[in-house]
Amino acid sequence: MADLEKLVAELGTLTVLEAAELVKKLEEKWGVSAAAPVAAAAAPVAAAAAAEPVEEKTEFDVVLKEAGPKKIEVIKVIRQLTNLGLVDAKTMAETAGGKVLTAVSKQVAADAKSKLEAAGGVVEVA
Secondary structure, eight states: OOOOOHHHHHHHTTTTHHHHHHHHHHHHTTTTOOOHHHHHHHHHHHHHHHHHOOOOOOOOOEEEOOOOOOOOHHHHHHHHHHHOOOOHHHHHEEEEEEEEEEEEOOHHHEEEEEEEHHTTTTTOOO
């Protein structure tokens, strides 16, 4: 019988491309689907990838999904946040998915979201 610990250690050193190639070869040899084996074979690779530092997103967009029942209040907040004129702010409030702010910091996006939601708007930070 094969030394399982040694096999696990060797699988853990595979690159993603090598793991994908291994899966294809096992599928061909045994005539099975890779749905479950992919997760098992990719787990050591995923663990290694998780150990690497993840780059945190630094720029966010504030998107108004819906103005809600208090459209006038939302328009006022849009004008405060963007310095847009009344017509432009009204158009933005009436357009679903309009970006109120683009490429702003996390704190500015969170502040804008809270103000717009307090005014009755439905907001998403992307």
